[in-house]
Amino acid sequence: MSSTSSSSSSGLVLGNPIQRFMSATEIDTRLLGMIGALLLIWIGFHFMSGGLFMTPRNLWNLSVQTASISIMATGMVLVIVTRNIDLSVGSLLGVIAMVMGVTQTEYLPALLGFGHPLIWVITLAVGIACGLAIGALQGSIIAYLKVPAFIVTLGGYLVWRGAAWWVTSGRTVAPLDTTFRLMGGGPDGAVGYTVSWILAIVACLAIGGYLIYARQQRRRFNFPQRPVWAEGVLALLGCGAVIGAVAVFNAYPWPIRIAENYANANNIPIPDGGLFIAHGIAIPVLIAIGAGVVMTFIATRTRFGRYVFAMGGSPEAAELAGINTRWVTVKIFMLMGMLCAVAASISSARLNAATNAMGTLDELYVIAAAVIGGTSLSGGVGTIVGAMIGALVMQSLQSGMVLMGLDSPLQSIVVGIVLVVAVWLDTLYRNRGQ
Helix, strand or coil: CHHHHHHHHHHHHHHHHHHHHHHHHCCCHHHHHHHHHHHHHHHHHHHHCCCCCCCHHHHHHHHHHHHHHHHHHHHHHHHHHCCCCCCCHHHHHHHHHHHHHHHHHHHHHHHHCCCCCCHHHHHHHHHHHHHHHHHHHHHHHHHHCCCCHHHHHHHHHHHHHHHHHHHHCCCCECCCCCCHHHHHCCCCCECHHHHHHHHHHHHHHHHHHHHHHHHHHHHHCCCCCCCHHHHHHHHHHHHHHHHHHHHHHHCCECCHHHHHHHHHHCCCCCCCCCCCCECECEHHHHHHHHHHHHHHHHHHHCHHHHHHHHHHHCHHHHHHCCCCHHHHHHHHHHHHHHHHHHHHHHHHHHHCCECCCCCCCHHHHHHHHHHHCCCCCCCCCCCHHHHHHHHHHHHHHHHHHHHCCCCHHHHHHHHHHHHHHHHHHHHHHHHHHC
16 A cells, blocks of 8 residues: 555656646647647658758748648648638639639739739739628528528539639640739749748747736736746747747858859859858748737737637537627638638749649648648637647658659558548547546
8 A cells, every 4th residue: 555655656756847837838749749749750750761851941841831821820720720621722722823824914904004013013912802802692592592501612613613714725724923923932922031030039028028918917917927037938939939940041042044044143252162141031921920929819808719610619609699690701711711821822923923823632631731730620729829730740741752662553542541630649648528
């Protein structure tokens, strides 16, 4: 009896520091688990690819490739939280990209002239308006005609894919406006070394300011506060992640030939070792981060966000509480359509073309990203940050398999298995919580 009690007490003592740390910092264990899984994926692919994965070049490209999926995943979180689904996002991206392509290559140049500075602004506005209109149409059918979201968006998956072909009768639209192309990344579509570090400083100050503001709000409403050391740990973790990411982005230089052409055009002497010009943070990555911040604010700090999660928890109770669930549903799909328009601009700008195959299977990656990020298909649970990390996980898997030379069918098999496992783990987590 004495040996049993002593061993159990020692186990409690050993477990207590970790428990106290997690409780004091209030770090989400599921989010921490996703980050750990992401790091394991990166390390595993780095060794299996012969050291090619965790290089500045691949990580920079990985961030750009993840941007469009992560933007759409932020909207998919709200859709799934309300116990709906949207299978049309890939087709919606395709048709909006085609509309924007035709707008900036055929209609606007005829009206304003080639190279007009407002072409990209009007094009983006047309794309967003198109996304809002399609989202409002699908949301209205779901909310007011009571057609299940699965059926409506499955029909949209077919309709909008056909509409993308119909816009140009199947031809590819290219090249796109030079300013519009900056949203796709590349040497010109990045902010450079100095601006990247300035943005890193601003981000670190924002992290510190948010922690101070949150602490003041807790004191104001007499909520329990985290220890000061826990606040410091969170600030160090956040700032460390920002500084590390910017350091990696700035370690990736322009291609040699592009750097030489730039130097010759600007009368810059080229040193013996070559000219090093850092890419810095890509513009699509900044757009994705901005979308994540805005969507997090909407989901957690607005009345609309509270209504969304209330509907996901219990639609009947939400209606009895006076929430106009139909109008909220329409607004959710309108928001999803707008995010698809932003993702379409990034995807088409990156390719410098609008093609009929654009967005194919993106709906599966977006749904998988949201589910892997902790959004429950049963509704009521989900985070924007988790979905964006889930998108990074999905794209990391695809990038790693490409570096290893795996065939496309095998890549689809892996993605399908990961999705099923993610839903199974979500079921286990919910059962344990209950």
